[in-house]
Amino acid sequence: MTRTDLLILKKGEDKRLRAGHLWVFSNEVDVKRSPLVDLEPGQVADVVDAGGRAVGTALVNPHSLICARLISRRPGVVPDATWFAHRIRAALGLRQRLFPAPFYRLVFGESDALPGLVVDRYDSVLVAQANTAGMDRLRPVIEEALGRVLEPTGMIWRNDAAVRELEGLPRVIESGPGRVPDHLSVREGDLHFEVDLMTAQKTGWYFDQQANRQRVWPLLAGLDRVADLYAYHGAWGLGAAARGTAEVVCVDSSQPAVNAIRSHAAANGLDQQVRAVQTDAEAWLDEQLAAGTRFDAIIVDPPAFAQRARDVKPALSAYRRINQKALRLVRSGGVLVSCSCSAHILEDRFADLLRQASRHVDRDLQILMRLEQGPDHPVCPAIPMTRYLKGLVVRVHASF
DSSP, X not given: OOEEEEEEBOTTTTHHHHTTOXXXXXXXXXXXXXXXXXXXXXXXXXEEOTTSOEEEEEEEOTTSSEEEEEEESSTTOOOOHHHHHHHHHHHHHHHHHHOSSSEEEEEEGGGGTOXXXXXXXXXXXXXXXXXXXXXXXTHHHHHHHHHHHHOOSEEEEEEOOTHHHHTTOOOEEEEEEEOOOSOEEEEETTEEEEEOTTTSSXXXXXXXXXXXXXXXXXXXXXXXXXXXXXXXXXXXXXXXXXXXXXXXXXXXXXXXXXXHHHHHHHHTTOTTTEEEEESOHHHHHHXXXXXXXXXXXXXXXXXXXXXXXXXXXXXXXHHHHHHHHHHHHEEXXXXXXXXXXXXXXXXXXXXXXXXXXXXXXXXXXXXXXEEEOOTTSOOOTTOGGGOOOEEEEEEEEEOO
């Protein structure tokens, strides 16, 4: 594999890396001593501080703001199939201890010391994303390593995430080794779902919310009316229906998602309780407010509104507006489950946003639960953005 001698940092720019971070930004590199223009996207490089002391081995992309990502704190590492297999086995060992069935995120990028790589496991089928130039260049090696560790029957690369554009990479969906069936089965609790990996969102299933749904579903048991907004395949809402909620409305703007909800409701014997509506969630909220409808519980679990740091201000405005409308629709004493998967919006800021939203519509809140991503999405403590999912379960009261 092609190597460069060194990537040399400016004085003091190694401190964050030695504290546990994995990213090197382009303005931290001493380009006079180690010109970035001499490097190729995806190249392996040894990173050293200004005094020449080793920081580690990194995968480089000179065309990205994050120009290098550490894959080891030792220099001279060669990321071949044996090296990847070792890392993947370590990640697998954690998931096997935590999950009774092989359905989970197997590799979660930086948190599993494999920055830029995501792998979801659906029993013997794998869905992967290579979100950096380094991981994209190493795809054949990664496939070999996954084959050694898991012997999958099929694999697909869902390399269609917007983040690839920041790395100068195309957004594509491509088959890997083996054969991937048209539909895969996913079990969550006592519910059964079918996922079409070629048309599904992201890597197919939101494994990061599995533990949260298991915690929250008992709070939704036996209610009269529940709404599940941005429902995707309807897991939140179907869980409520399975626990005796009389009426569940699942709302999503995607017609394929709505079709899937209806199919899943029928397959789980819940079609008499679950109604799926294809429309914009905020427009639906406005319609319900105009009609004077009220709900015992509402789940608000939208996609990331802040994909980049510059999106935070408009994202906060959107989160607040939607949650204000949802709070007005919840009966006094009812429950709001509100989540954000925007990595750039931290938990305390999101909690304060809900507080502001509640006061704006003259509601008082009791926080019942704080939600976060499941343990198959572990957090790297030095990289706050790896704790991207946050949520609150609150009881809503008309002001005293």
